[in-house]
Amino acid sequence: MxxxxxxxxxxxxxxxxTPILYATLGEMLxxxxxxxxxxVEGMMIFGAFFAFLVSHYTGSPWLAFACAGILAxxxxxxxxxxxxxxxxxxxxxxxxxxxxxxxxxxxxGTPYVGLSADGFSPFSVPLLSSLPVLGDIFxxxxxxxxxxxxxxxxxxxxxxxxxxxxxxxxxGENPAACFAAGLNPVKLRWAxxxxxxxxxxxxxxxxxxxxxxxxxxxxxAGRGWIAVALVIFAFWRPGRAMFGxxxxxxxxxxxxxxxxxxxxxxxxxxxxxxYALTIIVLLFSSARGKGRQAPAALGVNIEPGE
Amino acid sequence: xxxxxGIALLAAMVAVAGFGTTVAQAKDLKVGFVYVSPIxxxxxxxxxxxxxxxxxxxxxxxxxxxxxxxxxxDATRVVNNMARKGDDVIFGTxxxxxxxxxxxxxxxxxxTFMHCSGYKTAPNMSxxxxxxxxxRYLAGLVAGSMTKSNIIGYAGAFPIPEVKRGINAFTLGVRxxxxxxKVHVVWTKTWYDPATEKEAAKSLIDIGADVIAQxxxxxxxxxxxxxxxxxxxGYNSDMSAFAPKAHLTSAIWNWSAFYPVVxxxxxxxxxxxxxxxxxxxxxxxxxxxxxxxVPKKVQDMVNARKxxxxxxxxxxxxxxxxxxxxxxxxxxxxxxxxxxxxxxDWFVEGxxxxxx
Numbered sequence: 001m002x003x004x005x006x007x008x009x010x011x012x013x014x015x016x017x018t019p020i021l022y023a024t025l026g027e028m029l030x031x032x033x034x035x036x037x038x039x040v041e042g043m044m045i046f047g048a049f050f051a052f053l054v055s056h057y058t059g060s061p062w063l064a065f066a067c068a069g070i071l072a073x074x075x076x077x078x079x080x081x082x083x084x085x086x087x088x089x090x091x092x093x094x095x096x097x098x099x100x101x102x103x104x105x106x107x108x109g110t111p112y113v114g115l116s117a118d119g120f121s122p123f124s125v126p127l128l129s130s131l132p133v134l135g136d137i138f139x140x141x142x143x144x145x146x147x148x149x150x151x152x153x154x155x156x157x158x159x160x161x162x163x164x165x166x167x168x169x170x171x172g173e174n175p176a177a178c179f180a181a182g183l184n185p186v187k188l189r190w191a192x193x194x195x196x197x198x199x200x201x202x203x204x205x206x207x208x209x210x211x212x213x214x215x216x217x218x219x220x221a222g223r224g225w226i227a228v229a230l231v232i233f234a235f236w237r238p239g240r241a242m243f244g245x246x247x248x249x250x251x252x253x254x255x256x257x258x259x260x261x262x263x264x265x266x267x268x269x270x271x272x273x274x275y276a277l278t279i280i281v282l283l284f285s286s287a288r289g290k291g292r293q294a295p296a297a298l299g300v301n302i303e304p305g306e
Numbered sequence: 307x308x309x310x311x312g313i314a315l316l317a318a319m320v321a322v323a324g325f326g327t328t329v330a331q332a333k334d335l336k337v338g339f340v341y342v343s344p345i346x347x348x349x350x351x352x353x354x355x356x357x358x359x360x361x362x363x364x365x366x367x368x369x370x371x372x373x374x375x376x377x378x379x380d381a382t383r384v385v386n387n388m389a390r391k392g393d394d395v396i397f398g399t400x401x402x403x404x405x406x407x408x409x410x411x412x413x414x415x416x417x418t419f420m421h422c423s424g425y426k427t428a429p430n431m432s433x434x435x436x437x438x439x440x441x442r443y444l445a446g447l448v449a450g451s452m453t454k455s456n457i458i459g460y461a462g463a464f465p466i467p468e469v470k471r472g473i474n475a476f477t478l479g480v481r482x483x484x485x486x487x488k489v490h491v492v493w494t495k496t497w498y499d500p501a502t503e504k505e506a507a508k509s510l511i512d513i514g515a516d517v518i519a520q521x522x523x524x525x526x527x528x529x530x531x532x533x534x535x536x537x538x539x540g541y542n543s544d545m546s547a548f549a550p551k552a553h554l555t556s557a558i559w560n561w562s563a564f565y566p567v568v569x570x571x572x573x574x575x576x577x578x579x580x581x582x583x584x585x586x587x588x589x590x591x592x593x594x595x596x597x598x599x600v601p602k603k604v605q606d607m608v609n610a611r612k613x614x615x616x617x618x619x620x621x622x623x624x625x626x627x628x629x630x631x632x633x634x635x636x637x638x639x640x641x642x643x644x645x646x647x648x649x650x651d652w653f654v655e656g657x658x659x660x661x662x
Contacts, residue, residue, distance in 0.1 A: 008508075110344045110373075163366045212500040221496075256505055257509040259491070261656035271493075271495050
C-alpha cells in the first residue's frame, strides 16, 4: 500500500472522526460537571435533523449549524430536569433521552428523507494545504473540521485556566466543597449538560451538513455510543479524545478501502472492527491509575439541602 | 400524560381508518401496499409508490399504504390489519415480508397477496420481482465504455443473490465492451445510510475508480462521484438530480408496468398464484435517460443491445461464463436458468473483492 493510498485514508480518517470528536468533547464536558448523560446518540440525531431542516429552508449552513447546537442543548436539558430537579436516575434518564431523540427525529424527519440541502464543502487552506503530505491530510477539509482542530485546546484551556471551567470541574469532583466555596454546583451542572448537549448536536450536524448533504432516519448509526465509550478511553481529557476519535475514524475509513483494493476477507469481519475496538478500548481503560480516574462525583446526584 | 397521548393517537387512528372505509364505495377494489422504507427516499420504496399511484388512477380502485414497516413481527401485524380491514389485494415489497405474508395469507383465503423479491407462494399468494440484472447489464455497457482507468467501483448493500446477480450482470456488460476493466466491490451492509455509502464510494475513488455504480438506496455514492469529478450510475430511480455532472444513467424500476396489470386480472377474476419475473420487455426495469456526456455512439450501442434483450435474441447470462477463480460456471451454449440466477452466490471473472 503506497503513500498515494495512505494519504486518502488519513484524510478520510479526519472526516469520519470529526462528528465523534464533537460528541466526545460534549459528553466529556457534561461528565466533568458530574453528570453522566447516555443521551448522546439522541442529542446527536436531534442535531443532525434540525441542521438539515434549517439548512433546507434557509439555505444557510452556518445558521443551521448554530441552530442544531442550541436545539440539541435545549433537548438535553430534559436530562437536567430529571437529574437536577427531581434527582432521578442518571443512567435511566440518559437512555430515555436517546430513545426519545432517535424516535422524535425519525417521526419528524420522515418527510425530509431523500431531499437535499446546502452544506459545507471542502476547501484548501492557503499555504498550509501546500505542505507535503500534511497539507493533503489536514488542510483540504471543510470548515467544521478546521473548527474542530481548535476544540480540544479550547476545552483544555477552559477547564484548566478559566474561573468558570475550574468551577464546572469542581461541581464534578466535589459538589459540597464547591458549594462551600460560594458556588452553586447545581447551576454549574445545568450549564455542563446544556453546553455538552450543544457539542453533541454539532457532531450530529456534521453528518447532515458536511459528511453528506442528506438526511435519513437513524443516520448517526451508533456514533453517539462510540463517543460515550471514548470519554472513558480518553480518561476525561480532551487531547486523548482527539486521538481516540481519529482512531475510530481511521478504522472506519480503513476497512472500506481494504475492501476496495480487493481484500478477500469477509466484509462482516471488517465491518466489525470499530465495534470490536470499542470493547478492547473499554477493557484497557478500565485499568485505573493516577490521572485516569473519572470525576469523583460523576453520576452522583446533588441532594437538596446538601 | 403518556396514556392520554396514546389514547388520542389511537382515537385518531380509528378515525382515519373509519374515514377510509366509509369513503370507499362497496364495490371498490381495495389495494394495500406495505413499504420497508419511507416513500420519500427517492429509492426503492419511492419506485414502488409510483407504481401504486398508477393503480390509484384506475377506476373503482382505492389504494392504501403503510411505509417504514420493519421486516418481521411488525410486518405480520400490518399485513394482518390490512387484511382484516378488508383490503382485497395486498402488496408487500420487501424480502423479509415473505413469511409474515404467507402466515396471514393462510388466515384470509379470499384476499390476494403479492410478495416482492421472495420465492414462496400459496394458492392466494404470488411472488414477483423484476429482472433488474438486464438493466444493470446495459448500465455496465455504459460504464465500460466511459472508464479510462479501467477501474469501476460498485458500492453493494448486502452480499445476497439479488445484489450479486446485479454485480455479475453489470460486470458482464462492462467486459463486453472493455475486457481489461475490473469492477471493485465494497459492501456497506446498509440499504440506506448516506454517510457510510458515500464513504464506500470515496474509498473506491481513492483506489482509482472513475465510474461509481451502486446497489444502495441512498444517493450518497452519487454525491461522492460528483464531488470527486468522476462518473456515476444510479439505481432505483433517475438519480441525476443528485449528481448532474457525474450521472451517466440509472438502472430503474418501473412498477407502473406491472401493478395495474395485476389489478386488472384481479378485477376480471383471472388472477392465479404465480411467480412473476418481468424484465425489460415488459417494461418493469429500464435505464434512465443518458447524461449529456455519454457519446451518441455509446447510446446507440446500448439501445441496440436493449432491443435485442427485449426481443429475446440476447441473453445476459449466456455461457461461457467463468467465476472469479477462472472455473467455468455456465458452459458455452448454455443459458443460466432462473433457479441458478435466484441462488447466485458467486462472482463472475472481472469482479474484485470478497463475495461475502
